[in-house]
Amino acid sequence: MFSKSRINEPGPKADDADTGAAPEAPRPTLSQTSPVATAKPKAPPSILSSDLKVVGNLRTSGDIQIEGEVEGDIYAHLLTVGEGATINGEVVADDVIVNGRVIGRVRGLKVRLTSSARVEGDIIHKTIAIESGAHFEGSVQRQDDPLGTATQKKSAPAPKPAPAAAAPAQKTGA
16 A cells, blocks of 8 residues: 655665666755855854953944943944943944943944943934843934934034125125
């Protein structure tokens, strides 16, 4: 009634190779199985150690873990501020986890302040979590796209029109 299938047999039969019988369907290679297999593996986060002080801006599409001190703005995918770390500048990231101190504006899709966090500045977020014990001084604002407004705020302001009193002064001099 039922017969044993060749699929369950371990390895190819010796007589298959000799007779030229068609082997089973070839197994797909890793690149054929899914598009994820062709993508590069996720890189580990860049870590700034506790004895390092950086003066200047940091920009990456990857992940950063700060354990030292940064005086400047940070732009990243995931930013983790260690317990002993201090950042003096604006933070812009998809995910922000603050365990240490941030002096400046924080912008992120997901912002998390742990119990050891110390933030002095405004937080603009899509979602936020503040653990009991976190210290925060500033305002909290929810936006659907907190990262998009970061570039708008950084652009040069439009010049203001000249006051009305300046126009007659120019006419008298001509």
